[in-house]
Amino acid sequence: MKHGAKAGRLWASAETPPLLDPGPVAGHPRVVVRETVCRSVLNQSSISDYSLNCYTGCTNECVYCYARFMQRFHPHAEPWGEFVDVKVNAVETLRRQLRRARPGDVFMSSACDGWQPIEASRRLTRGCCELLLESGFSVNVLTKSELVMRDFDLFAGRNGRIGVTITTLDDRLSRLWEPGASSVAARCRIVAEARRAGLRTGIMFAPLLPFLSDTTESLETMFECAADLAVDDLWVDALNPRPKVWSSVSDLLRREFPELHEPYRRVLFNEGARAVYRAEVRNRVTAAAARFKLQDRLTGCF
Numbered sequence: 001m002k003h004g005a006k007a008g009r010l011w012a013s014a015e016t017p018p019l020l021d022p023g024p025v026a027g028h029p030r031v032v033v034r035e036t037v038c039r040s041v042l043n044q045s046s047i048s049d050y051s052l053n054c055y056t057g058c059t060n061e062c063v064y065c066y067a068r069f070m071q072r073f074h075p076h077a078e079p080w081g082e083f084v085d086v087k088v089n090a091v092e093t094l095r096r097q098l099r100r101a102r103p104g105d106v107f108m109s110s111a112c113d114g115w116q117p118i119e120a121s122r123r124l125t126r127g128c129c130e131l132l133l134e135s136g137f138s139v140n141v142l143t144k145s146e147l148v149m150r151d152f153d154l155f156a157g158r159n160g161r162i163g164v165t166i167t168t169l170d171d172r173l174s175r176l177w178e179p180g181a182s183s184v185a186a187r188c189r190i191v192a193e194a195r196r197a198g199l200r201t202g203i204m205f206a207p208l209l210p211f212l213s214d215t216t217e218s219l220e221t222m223f224e225c226a227a228d229l230a231v232d233d234l235w236v237d238a239l240n241p242r243p244k245v246w247s248s249v250s251d252l253l254r255r256e257f258p259e260l261h262e263p264y265r266r267v268l269f270n271e272g273a274r275a276v277y278r279a280e281v282r283n284r285v286t287a288a289a290a291r292f293k294l295q296d297r298l299t300g301c302f
């Protein structure tokens with residue numbers, strides 16, 4: 001449904017919304033920003049009871065991002081990472097939905113980073129977290145943005161967890177694979193500060209980059225870091241061959257790691273090689289977790 005005449009320039013449609021504001025998003029001058037209205041923002045989820053996304057698109061621009069599939073439903077001329085649609089009525093929509101929704105766990109966020117740079121001025125994720133926590137829902141944060149620290153005050157004494165995703169502890173690799181996200185050091189700082197604030201914490205090591213961040217040495221560095229941070233919950237996931245992901249991964253490999261292009265293709269798309277690869281990585285993960293006495297906190301591994 002378009003909201004052309006009544007709602008002025010705001011659209012809620014499967015079509016690309018009209019351009020309102022070509023930037024600026026701090027640090028992302030190329031990003032195209034559009035405003036949309038949504039009919040629902042709290043959605044049932046297979047990951048948790050609910051998921052909530054205040055934005056379509058994500059300027060963290062991760063090369064391996066599975067959320068690229070959103071472009072099937074919300075086509076954009078710009079490539080993934082260079083557009084953000086802002087659901088300007090997210091907080092009001094959530095307030096309406098909460099009159100009927102049964103309290104549960106809300107994953108924040110499943111198809112964007114709720115604390116990506118534009119959230120600094122829009123404050124929609126903050127507004128939704130506030131409403132949810134006040135209404136007895138638990139909020140399960142997963143982010144790569146240090147902006148989340150702005151909102152720790154909301155979580156104090158409430159039911160929630162502050163989680164960060166870390167793909168690698170190697171900053172050079174991180175800049176290549178997730179150029180718009182906060183630095184690895186900043187993500188570790190989020191966990192340390194959350195813990196200091198008395199909040200439950202988590203780290204998702206994902207996706208492990210084949211032959212780059214899935215070696216024994218790399219995994220041990222990650223688990224050592226998790227142990228130092230005394231994180232409460234850990235998850236690990238492999239890189240999966242999801243729709244639209246391979247073309248961007250393939251481009252980066254050809255440019256930066258040409259010798260890995262074929263090995264990646266094999267472990268992603270050859271069923272036999274993939275099964276062997278996953279079993280080997282699982283064994284290395286289990287061993288690294290055991291070495292740092294973190295088996296009990298590893299609540300999910302592919």
Ligand code: SF4
Nearest residue numbers: 058060061062065112
């Ligand atoms: S932070 Fe998440 S949603 Fe955003 S680009 Fe990276 S993987 Fe995709």
